[in-house]
Amino acid sequence: MTMEHRDGSRFMDDPVSAGQEEAVRRICARVTGPEAGDDVQVAGLPLGGLQVWLESPRHRWRFYHRMARELRLAGWHTETGPERLLLLGWSAVCLSHRVRMLGAALKGRLADFDQTAFTAVMLATRLCHDGFPMADVPAEVEARCADALRWPARLADLEGLERRSSLEPMRLRLAQVAGLEAKVARRCGEHLVLASKVARTVAGGAGPARTRTAGPRSAAQRAGLTERMVCVSVPNVAESAVTAR
Template identity: 55%
Template sequence: MSIEPRAEVAQERELPVWDGPVPVAPETAGQHRVVQRICARVAPEGMAVGVADLPPGGLQVWIDTASPLPEQESWVIHHRMAREVALVGWHCDADARRLLVLGWSVACLQNRVRLLQSGLRRLAGFEQTARLAVRLDGLTPGDVPVSHAAEAACAAVSRMLRWPRRLAELDGFERGSDLPYLQLLLAQVMGLEAKVASACQEHLVMARVLARAVCERHAEHGDLAAARREVLAESRRWVRASTVIRGSGVTKPGHASGGRPHMGLAERRIAASVHNHGAPLPRKNR
């Protein structure tokens, strides 16, 4: 029996070693920033949060403390983070040690669509915003500048709405997917987010106008409680004022509309502050 000589084994090729920083894809860097913002908001004040890439893909998040937290407390914090991050549309897994943020989830994106639609329905009412705005966040007109009181009222309304801060956490993040059905869901989500942001802006405009009106009424007669009641009474016609704004392009200048309600101080200021989306484009002369 003859034994043939073995073929020579090729020398193993040595791959070059990269000493510099590992490049990060733009979508990964954007996801990193968004997750960091959300988890920093959810974590207790003063508690640092670590975020790093997950080797198979995605991110891992953990509580960065000098000494380990009790297991129960750590479990609760990580699951709170998971709940908030999942509201953006990502699939999340959490335990007592860390949070894993993976890819887009159809179920989570559909849940975000429902959440945004529910938010739009709630933003259709302005009564709670008006009641909060006239309080001036506890400030007294005359003790602070009018602009400061208006900004404080807007900040209080923004905290109450919650959506402005949540949407701001997504600033600069370009969302996309290679899968067509995920692309459609993401487009629906971003469209609803734009509508929610616009609705929130209307609430903030109203808060600023009402806060300034309270300060001016207080300057007239010095009765803060009466100023709040007067402005709040005018603010209850906000929906009718919005209807007037949208329909103002239909009525010719100088002609009174029979069905148009009387506009009070707050309504006039709101009408002047909100962009007229309902006015038709001017027709060209043929």
């Protein structure tokens, strides 16, 4: 059985994609933060898709809307209820929004290396003034710049996620998203390398020299692999025919 929504999202009676539960849990835990991150629960739905809920009722409604916003940015159709959040499959509308956001990031914040350099100088100066260990300043500045860029964490959340669809238009959209994610990951890596170098200079050369940041590099490699594989992973036939093989 396959159900379709007006925005082009679908959910089916086959198991959820590999890595989907883990990716959703990471996204929701990051969005809720320490206040409710440990309370995030994820389980499958009988017809496909996932349900997400928080064990603690404190501020549940506010957290559900935060989680739904971030999950939609990842490309999933979500519906928010009073007790739980439903994730019902890929959405063409949400994937198109992700394409726009990735493109905007590449043309906007990720195109501005001067802002990263300025931020790194200010952070490193403040840390040194506050007595932060000199050898740890570059890594701390890099981590804070990564938080400011936001996309390194978003891409890391999707590690191990298998993105596939039996619909040709959806597969093409997923491939487009993966290609843009690879570009964003590479650009983020360049920003973080710059931040580390600037911070090391401010700290008087403290800390090891780094030519590339491991996190964004790995994200780029994962995204590139997804881009190559997503269009050929599933034939464009009915899902029941795919799962019957």
